[in-house]
Amino acid sequence: MSLSYSTIAWVACLARGRVENVSYAYKKTTSTDLMFKIFNAIGQISFAFASHAVALEIQAIIPSTHEKPSKIPMWKGIIGAYIINAICYFPVALVGYWAFGRDVEDNVLMEFERPSWLIASANLMVFIHVVGSYQVYAMPIFDLIEKVMVKRFKFPLGVALRLVVRSTYVAFTLLFGVTFPFFGDLLGLFGGFGFAPTAFFLPSIMWLIIKKPKRFSTYWFINWASIYVGVCIMLASTIGGLRNIITDASTKFYT
Structure with missing residues (x-):
């Protein structure tokens, strides 16, 4: 589903072409606003690529023996999943920004009204995808x-x-969701508060506790670097997302 509606989104942007007087310049804003928007963007990226918790649940039900450990097919599956993930996200981001510039919506499908059947189909696919992922x-x-x-x-x-x-x-x-219908802000908040810990630093903490690698070894450094970066992502994106929600709610609350 995600591959289908993502393809519809970027192909529609490409067919639509660039809007008149499109601008790629930064929006005029204060340095504080810019900083929090960057924090929120980091959270959105972490949300998009933070599926480790689900991956572990999948691996737990795969038969595993000493001769045929589950990590081999799981590793292949993860590589394939992230390739598909990139195919979904990067064309939408690049072509959407090319077509609408700095004024592109968080949900690029909101930029279109025609053809109505195509936009309705894409939104239906999003709905089906979200219903399934919500269960997971x-x-x-x-x-x-x-x-x-x-x-x-x-x-x-x-x-x-x-x-x-x-x-x-x-x-x-x-x-x-009805009270805070701010798609991008919520992605940043949940990406930092909900997914960054389980995806970016808690696995490294557990690995260090279980494996007890030699201090200052390569794996020791890699895992501590992951912990440090993961904590920074969690704090920055949570603060950025929460601040942007409060800012938007002050002017768009139930409007």
Whole structure:
């Protein structure tokens, strides 16, 4: 799905051509605003390439033996996945910026009105993709909440508990999305606060604890560098995304 609607997006931009008086110059803004926008952009990038947690869940269900370890097909799958990821993102970013310059929308599909059937098809693909990915990322949260409700609050595990917990969670995320409909800002916030820890530095911390490599060895340096960079990404993008949400909400709240 993502490959399909991404292709529609950049091909539509290419067919549309550059808008009149397109500008590639920086928007006039204060140095503070620029800094926070850069922080938010870092979060958006980390969101786009932070699928390690899901990759581990997939690897956990792949049969693995000493003769045929699961890491071999998993490594091939990850390389293929990131190649497809790049094919989806980079053409949209490059062609979208070429067509609309500095005024391009966070969601480039919002720049188009015609042909209506094509834009509707792309948005339908986005919807189907998000519904599926929502299940993947929400299931661990459902499981965590239900365990807490059963163990700490002694609720009986069953259909009723799952219906209430999952419906409440979905309703909360829906309310949050309607209240703060700032696509780019939310990507930056969740990229930093939600995905940077699990993707960029927690795996390195766990690896150092388990493997205990020799201090100042190559792998020791690589993992500590990953931890340092990951923490910086988490702090910068979380602050940038949160600040931009507050700024946008002050002028666009429920409008």
